[in-house]
Amino acid sequence: MxxxxxxxxxxxxxxxxxxxxxxxxxxxxxxxxxxxxxxxxxxxxxxxxxxxxxxxxxxxEISEYPRKADVNVLHVAWVEHISECYACLGGHECAIKDRLNKALMIGAQESA
Structure with missing residues (x-):
């Protein structure tokens, strides 16, 4: 079922x-x-x-407001994801990549 x-x-x-x-x-x-x-x-x-x-x-859920310590982990996950995701490799929309991008962007702003 x-x-x-x-x-x-x-x-x-x-x-x-x-x-x-x-x-x-x-x-x-x-x-x-x-x-x-x-x-x-x-x-x-x-x-x-x-x-x-x-x-x-x-x-x-993946936090939209990650702690500074989480930014490095998110970056590693992003690199791993885009190197192996069929949608990302094919240039298609990917919800997970979009969420990781958003979290990394917010994390970078908070670290500045």
């Missing part, structure tokens, strides 16, 4: 899986309408994995 798209977390939120891994939600694994698993990535970048939607716990 597929997970209702209304019950899925928003793109870019941090989630916790039952094995205590924290990842950023990148979207459904497989066809969007029938996917039962989510694609996740480590917060600082790295190899993606999947987990069942029913087992995810949403932790928090």
């Amino acid at each position: 597929s997970q209702s798209t209304d019950d899925r977390p928003p793109l870019g939120v941090r989630v916790l899986t039952p094995d205590n891994r924290i990842g950023i939600y990148y979207g459904p694994h497989g066809h969007p309408e029938s996917a039962t698993h989510a694609v996740l990535r480590p917060v600082g970048g790295g190899i993606e994995w999947t987990a069942p939607y029913a087992e995810l716990e949403v932790l928090a």
Whole structure:
């Protein structure tokens, strides 16, 4: 049975899986309408994995007002994301890249 798209977390939120891994939600694994698993990535970048939607716990959205200490982590995540995201590599719109850009821009302004 597929997970209702209304019950899925928003793109870019941090989630916790039952094995205590924290990842950023990148979207459904497989066809969007029938996917039962989510694609996740480590917060600082790295190899993606999947987990069942029913087992995810949403932790928090990526802050639009990051602390100075978080700006470096966001920058690493941004570099990793744009180097591996099919949408970004193809020059298409990407909600996660947009959120990371916004958070980095605000973080840079606060650091100045």
